[in-house]
Amino acid sequence: MSDSGPRVLVVDDEPQIRRFLKTALGAHGYEVAEVDCGQEAIKQATFLHPDLVILDLGLPDMDGREVIERLREWSRVPILVLSVREREEEKIAALDAGADDYITKPFSTGELLARMRVAMRHLGPVEESPVIGLGDLVIDLPRRLVTVAGTRVKLTPTEYEILKTLATYAGRVVTHRQLLRQVWGPGSVEDTQYLRVYIRQLRSKIEREPARPEYIVTEPGVGYRLTSPEDHASGA
Amino acid sequence: MGEERRPDPEKILERIREDTGRGRLTVFLGAAAGVGKTYAMLEAAHEHLGKGLDVVIGWLDTHGRKETQALAEGIELLPAREVEYHGVTLREMDLDALLARHPQVAIVDELAHTNVAGSRHAKRYQDVEELLDAGIHVFTALNVQHVDSLNDVVQQITGVVVRETVPDRILDQAAEIRLVDLPPEELIHRLEEGKVYVPAQAAQALQRFFRPGNLNALRELALRKTTERVGGQLDTYMRRHDIEGPWAVRDRIVVCVGPSPFSANLIRVARRMAAQSRCEWIAATVEQPGRPPLNDAQKARLAENVRLAEELGAQVVSLTGDDVADTVARFAREHNVTQIVIGKPLKARLAEAWRGSLADRLIGQCPGIDIHVIPGEAYPREKRLRIFPGLRPRLVLRGYIVVLAGMALLTAILVALRDHLNVLDLNLIYLLPIMLAAMRWGIGPAFAAALLGLLCIDFFFVPPFYSLTVAQPGYAFTLGVFVTVGIIISGLAGRLKHEVQAAQTREARTEALFRMSRIFVAVEETQELLDLVAEEVAEDFATMAAILLPDETGRLSVQAYAPRSRPGGETALSLFDDNEIATATWAYQHGQTAGKGTDTLAGASALYVPLQATRGAVGVLAVAERADGERVLPEEWRMLQASADLIAVAVERLQLTEQARRADVLTRMEKLHLALLDSVSHDLRTPLASILGSVTSILEDDHLHDAESRRRLLGTIRDEAARMNHLIGNLLDMARIESGTLRLKRDWCDVADIVGAALSRVGRALEGRPIETRVPDDLPLLLGDFVLIEQVLVNLLDNAVKYSPVGSGIEIAARGQADLIEIVVRDRGFGILKEDLEAVFDKFHRVHRPGESVGTGLGLSICRGIVEASGGSILARQRDGGGTEIVFTLPAAPQAPMPQPEADEEGPDER
Secondary structure (H helix, E strand, C coil): CCCCCCEEEEECCCHHHHHHHHHHEEEEEEEEEEEEHHHHHHHHHHHCCCEEEEEEEECCCCCCCHHHHHHHHCCCEEEEEECCCCCHHHHHEEEEECCEEEEEEEHHHHHHHHHHHHHHCCCCCHCCCCCECCCCCCEEEECEEEEECEECCCCCCCHHHHHHHHHHHCCCCHHHHHHHHHCCCCCCCHHHHHHHHHHHHHHHHHHCCCCCCCCCCEEEECCCEEEEHHHHHCCC | CCCCEEEEEEHHHHHHHHCCCCCEEEEEEECCCCCCCCHHHEEEEEEHHHHCEEEEECCHHHCCCCCHHHCCCCEEEEEEEEEEEECCEECCCHHHHHHHCCCEEEEECCCCCCCCCCCCCCCCHHHHHHHHHCCCCEEEEEEEEHHHHHHHHHHHHHHCCCCEEEEEEHHHHCCCCCCCHHHHCHHHHHHHHCCCCCCHHHHHHHHHHHHHHHHHHHHHHHHHHHHHHHHHHHHHHHCCCCCCCCCCCCCEEEEEECCCCHHHHHHHHCCCHHHHCCCEEEEEEEEEECCCCHHHHHHHHHHHHHHHHCCCCCEEEEEEEEHHHHEEEEEHHCCCEEEEEEEEECCHHHHHHHCCCHHHHHHCCCCCCCCEECCCCCCEEEEEECCCCCHHHHHHHHHHHHHHHHHHHHHHHHHHHHHHCCCHHHHHHHHHHHHHHHHCCCCHHHHHHHHHHHHHHHHHHHHCCCCCCCCCCCHHHHHHHHHHHHHHHHHHHHHHHHHHHHHHHHHHHHEEEEEEEEHHCCCCCCCCCHHHHHHHEEEEHCCCEEEECCCCCCCEEEEECCCCCCCCCCCHHHHCCCCHHHHHHHHHHHHCEEECCCCCCCCCEEEEEEEEEEEEEEEEEEEECCCCCCCHHHHHHHHHHHHHHHHHHHHHHHHHHHHHHHHHHHHHHHHHHCCCCHHHHHHHHHHHHHHHHHHHHHHHCCCCCCHHHHHHHHHHHHHHHHHHHHHHHHHHHHHHHCCCCCCCCCCEEEEECCCCHHHHHHHHHHCCCEEEEEECCCCCCCCHHHHHHHHHHHHHHHHHHHHCCCCCCCEEEEEEEECCHHHHECCCCCCCHHHCCCHHCCCCCCCCCCCCCCCCCCCHHHHHHHHHCCCCCEEECCCCCCCCCCEEEEEEECCCCHHHHHHHCCCCCCC
């Protein structure tokens, strides 16, 4: 990865954060460009064609959500959003506007790099990898087959749909609304209770220890994320 | 004199009252029209204009006088308000415009003017009072014949009845009275010159009025009135400057007020006496429970008299006693009264001849008190329509019929038994119906029964039978005794009935007030109290009642009303439109009763009584017009006032309680802030010290460190930074809970999911800890804020880790109960002392243990804040076998609609 030198555009008004990101990401071979406001971010994105945008939501000149919408008008560049713990609505709004993932401040470099990798991995269409493997969990999309450590797991159609949706975005957060829309249709986006019940069932079937899930990780107040145990290891 | 002269608190209060924001009233007083009041007033206005004051003419009657008009030029004139009244356009002063214009000085001519119906106030002097209340100084003009207390004197002197009067209290309020004087000859001269405005049709009457004798008398009155004032001002001045003077012993005058029209004269006499000796005066009414109750006309007149007395500045007391003389005398003695004013009826009553007149008896009972007896005038004696006003005529009529029928029946039976009875027995038997009739229907039917009984005995039982003649003189005597006894019984029984009735009314009144006061004691919650009180008032007065209280901005709104619904669908709430609220607001702001049945804003459909508490009005009690249109009677007025006073006290008490509570919250907030500062300075600086130390060590002494020690230092930096982050999160959570900005985002949550998320967030701290989670599979979903409940669990887990030995197990269990979901976190730690089990949830409560890491003291109180905001509860217990368990419950919600369960599991797609 260090050879290709992916270009990352960091949008944050705090110079300290920019300095830290430039140093840390530079060490990992990224080419880092930095701007301190939304207007500049949109301008630079058109010049630089970055491979990834790291966007802080608290910008002085414009709403982070607006920056995402403006970028999304013409670009599919992965956008990773920086936010704080209490701002769940802000994160959901950013994700709904087209951000690919978020990371909660403060974060560790390892966590950030893992998220960046996942975000950039998914530029191509999903169908290219019909079999998704996450540690012991293997989801064979063409055959609709799910195995954990080689053992087949029987899933109901809804359970399978949920897992498939999560797997499509493996490593990235999927909001409650996105999941509900995908699985139950646009009329059910508010019915979180469906999701809670099926996630519970799904975990009891695929997790080793459902009370401390490794695959289907809860993002409190936002949604769910399908991860592999290796991701945990590289995380904080 | 060594003794220090302390200022009298009364005097201080008076001065404060004078120094408050109220406007100053200057009255230009004249003896008659044409003396030049308006002219003098305008001159004074120019003087003020010259001093740079803002002067506006609110109302001016120049009566076409050129000099006056010329003088008015150069002063801003407020346009008049035009009012349509019965097809005629009338012009009135525009009070609202004047209030809005808010000049420093307003000129309002003709103080005694009566406003056209539909104006806010019935009288212009009320407009002026409102201007004064608004802090506007007012110049006004008044003729002496319009002064209320002088009204009867003027009438006596001039023979002209003046209806437009101004209460004396207005003059008493005046900061200054300027006498505009003109010798009578000159005035008459001006009149002849045509300088005095005289409408053609009234010319003759006015010619009679403007006679030198009249004018002299009026002039004297005006002068006297002004001197009274000057005397008063001197008095005030001396008191204000603590000049010792030969203070006369304070007089106190009582005037006895009854329902007679003549009482109004007595009141005016008493007012004059009180004004001259500058003392307080009391108008006393005596309620006689043994007497037949007053009829409506009498009640109305009594109420009018009482109101007159109040307007003239009297303190009104209502006494109760059977004997007027005894009652008044007792009151006079108990209250150090020095003078009593009573009236003397023209015709002495029979009873007075027997017991002595009221005056005689008062003189006998009150040595040392001056008794002034004012001879009455001949007033048309009111026609007595009903003998017994307490009962409806139809009921009494039925009484007569029953008496007649009963007597016939009794006589028929007795005639059959005639041979076995003697006249004495018969006398006794016939007394029975008399008594019954007296008790049931009062004196009339009883008297009829006595008469009938006499006739029956004579006709049927006294020989010769069937004739009214009496054969033996002995029988005549017996019959005479019978009639006498019958009449006495009638009287006694009738009187007993009145007394019972009166006692019942009084008892009902007392009972109602008692009930209300009991509500106040029993009820702590404001809304409940208001509802109950409104209900009580509505019931007592058989109408709709409402209580209006102001919000923070002083806007009144209906807080409680009763009855909640009325036949016809109209509720009390729909009654209170903008007009009604405006009336209520006026009553509230001015502390005076307004609305239906009063002089102020009488167009309203309810009566508004301000709730006067010790610190001013706290709200308004509204009583709607009754459905049958019957007005509120005088004794009900008193009752209403008493109710309003009680409510006021209760509302004020609640408000004070609320204030005290707020003050308490403030002190607690202050303590919290102190603790917060303490915590911030300690808990933030400690990790910062470690971080800074480690960093400087790496930067400055890098050559001294090997890879291992460098890693350790960096690890410290990471851990301490995480700790700071945790603390800042806690402080933010606490601040959110404390400031009330914590908003719950309720959604369906799976407890197992929350537990998993919490465990993953606590993360590395749990390494090496056996964790046991027990969440039943069938535990229903929870309706709550996922993030916040997760925070509770994170805090509990943090504590469990912090306060238990390394490697000891932690247990999380959840279970569903009837309508609760209970979640427990257990550890095998050091436990919490029994006496600390409550206190651990307090802010900044820390468990100090030597050698242990000290927490922020916030974690558990944040948990409590979140759990309680979610409608649950939290408590700490000592765990059996050592350790701590923290239990919190959350309300279980009715379950959300679920999709159909999928029975069939899907196999692999084998195609």
